[in-house]
Amino acid sequence: AQSVAQPEDQVNVAEGNPLTVKCTYSVSGNPYLFWYVQYPNRGLQFLLKYITGDNLVKGSYGFEAEFNKSQTSFHLKKPSALVSDSALYFCAVREPGAGSYQLTFGKGTKLSVIP
Amino acid sequence: NAGVTQTPKFRVLKTGQSMTLLCAQDMNHEYMYWYRQDPGMGLRLIHYSVGEGTTAKGEVPDGYNVSRLKKQNFLLGLESAAPSQTSVYFCASSYDHFANTEAFFGQGTRLTVV
Numbered sequence: 535a536q537s538v539a540q541p542e543d544q545v546n547v548a549e550g551n552p553l554t555v556k557c558t559y560s561v562s563g564n565p566y567l568f569w570y571v572q573y574p575n576r577g578l579q580f581l582l583k584y585i586t587g588d589n590l591v592k593g594s595y596g597f598e599a600e601f602n603k604s605q606t607s608f609h610l611k612k613p614s615a616l617v618s619d620s621a622l623y624f625c626a627v628r629e630p631g632a633g634s635y636q637l638t639f640g641k642g643t644k645l646s647v648i649p
Numbered sequence: 650n651a652g653v654t655q656t657p658k659f660r661v662l663k664t665g666q667s668m669t670l671l672c673a674q675d676m677n678h679e680y681m682y683w684y685r686q687d688p689g690m691g692l693r694l695i696h697y698s699v700g701e702g703t704t705a706k707g708e709v710p711d712g713y714n715v716s717r718l719k720k721q722n723f724l725l726g727l728e729s730a731a732p733s734q735t736s737v738y739f740c741a742s743s744y745d746h747f748a749n750t751e752a753f754f755g756q757g758t759r760l761t762v763v
Contacts, residue, residue: 543689568751577653577739577754578692624691636707637682637741637752641691 536561538627540640547615548648555610555643557625567608568626568637569599578624584608595619615647651675655740655755662730662762670725670758672740680743681723682707682752683715685736692739698723730762 537560547553559565566585570578582593589601599610608625625640653674662668672681679700684692694707698717712734714726723742727734737759741752 570754575757577756578741578752579754580751583751636694636697638694639684639692641689 536565536627536629536636536638538625538638538640540623540625540643542643543641544644544646546646546648549617550614553612553615553619553645553647555623555625555645557608557610557640558606559608559625559627560606561627561629563629565608566628566630567599567601568628569593569597569608569610570624570626570639572622572624572642574621581610581623617647617649620645620647653740653742653753653755655738655758657758658756659759660761662727662760664730664732664762666730667726667728668730668760669727670738670740670760672723672725672742672755673721674723674740674742674753675721676742676744676753677720678742678744678753679720680752681717682741682743683713683723683725684739684741685709686739686757687736695725695738730760732762734760735762736760 539558568583569581572578582591584591584601592598622642624642626637656671682697683695693709696715698704701720704715716724737757739757740755743752
């Protein structure tokens, strides 16, 4: 069964510093990986995805993520954090194939950017 | 273009009462999903649908029923609400069944069962 782990419940970073939110996954076969962000009292918004190709994926709001197959990781990164980046971040995985319908989410990581 | 719309946004139920949550999408998506979000648990899939007239169980289906009579609507029903069903419920939809497109989420329904 597919699964996702986000090892940190909370990440604190100073404004202007680089940020990393960690994600590891487990699937049989090559994964499709996603990052979503949730602002308070809002639904989830798509940030970026890895399907195939370049291991470094660029997404919305200056975020990027690096796919590492050997470490089964898909960490979310941003070179310079903004206070407005403070939110709850979810990593998600799907197995490829026509029969795969389920998107499995991690438990989420709360990012706090300190002014 | 409204995307995914959930109604209601808030609801308080007494134990044993029933209710239906409505999800509507205007993107002509085939796939629709109901998730619940609980603190420290992330999002867990309740039920999903791969097209009009079809439904299937997800990770935590007990106590819930769903229907997809029209392509654009996906209803989640609680026949006899329990305090354990206090949660935030999210509906989502997606287009591509080959699992490589993102899902679009509604704003959520905050349900409290007392």
